[in-house]
Amino acid sequence: MKTKLLLVVAALFIYANTQAQIADGSVAPDFTVDDIFGNTHSLQDYLDDGKTVILNISATWCGPCWNYMQGGAFKDVYLSHGSLGSGDIVILYIEGSANPNEAVDLLYGIGDNTLGNWVDGTPYPIIASQALASSYQISYFPTIYRICPDGFVFEMGQLNRQGIINNLESNCSGVSIDNVDDHVAAEVKEIKVCEDGETTEVQIEVTNYGNTITSLEVEVDVNGVIETVTEDVSVNKWGTTIVGVEITANEGDQVFAEVISVNNNSPHNPEITLSETVTEVAAPTGRDVVINVYTDNYPGEISWNILDESGNAVVSGGPYQEGNDDQWGGGGPDAQTTKTYEVNLPGGEQCFNIELLDSFGDGWSLSAANWDPGIEIFYQGESIYKEVVGNFGFEIEFDKAMKHLVTMNAEDFEFQTLNVYPNPSNGRFNVTSSDEFEVTVFNMQGKKVYQQKGLSRNATLNLNEASGIYIAEFISGTKKSTQKLIIK
16 A cells, blocks of 8 residues: 555665664563553563563554554454453553654644544553553564563464464464453444434444344433334344434434343443434535635546535535655645635435545545545535545445525525514524514524524524524425524
């Protein structure tokens, strides 16, 4: 991949003048260190307990290190066989390059010499220690060691998850890595709807980290209203299944999902069977929007689409002009810049999805540390939607990013007369209309903040909301109109 060339050269350069790497079969140098959360880890204590220890010595700027970690092999092995599972294996991530005063920021994706947030989604301990890396005399990043309970160290390389298990069982005398029963983790997926009160399905992804599971009982709690679902399944180790529960969703709903039974037993580790999310409603917008696309350093690979509810692309852009900085088309005038489009969305009330594409398969991930590739949508000068992205692979789709509230044909459906004044105001708006009407007001995040029905042709709206821009939807029978309200 193009991410590797410069980074591997940098790694070799950094260690060109160091001593030779520690020899396989050497006694592992002992250590007692704290991780970034203040927990203490002692190699000798782990070995005395019969644990097999894996050290993944990496650097935040190292492309191969990032790619391997994102592949999830260590995450899966740790959840199956680390402290949350069978307890046979200890996995420690060692940040071995960063200066101590910068290491934590870099691990969280802050600063110039980092490829992203290394902490997010990493369940095993992370240790920032140049001294520990130096004691193992590494020659390159990443260097991955196994240390068997007998205390001898061997390099094991970047293996897949089953390869890791096989390596330990084949090379560590007397070590047998056991699976556990009824061991799953749950993750409730993002919930996006077009409008408050919409019926949708909550999807809970359940991953099996132990022996085969055949039944699940899942409990979903929406603002204190609980529903329980039982399903028969057949999921082997490291496999996944989706459990769906239908709910009525509103902006800001707190949704908890928990696996409460596996194979008619309590879960092995309840700590990882509970997940939560908050319902989001599509951002309201009119037809005339401005789209800003923030390109990465390889603009010739990226493109994007705005999709209607049928999945048809109604607005598209990219790929952009390649550069000549390297053999993959890096740099050039379209790299790490803003491409702006003024577009007119199709008429009719509907939600729109946003699709981002990368032909190389590494997302929009390569750019300077102070530049965030992604996409942003503006309506009447206000940002209503923004996504900052990284390495999403070949494509990623954001469902129900925005909802067009204006009707299809203004001549047939809009009010003959509709005046709102003063606007801006302190929250008190007078409305005169040719028809009796009802009104719903949304903030720019799509949340319904005000609703009133059965209003006369002369009415007053009192919005007790913070200063900002709001979208008001006026309805009278088949007639409909939207207006921007500004609270000073």
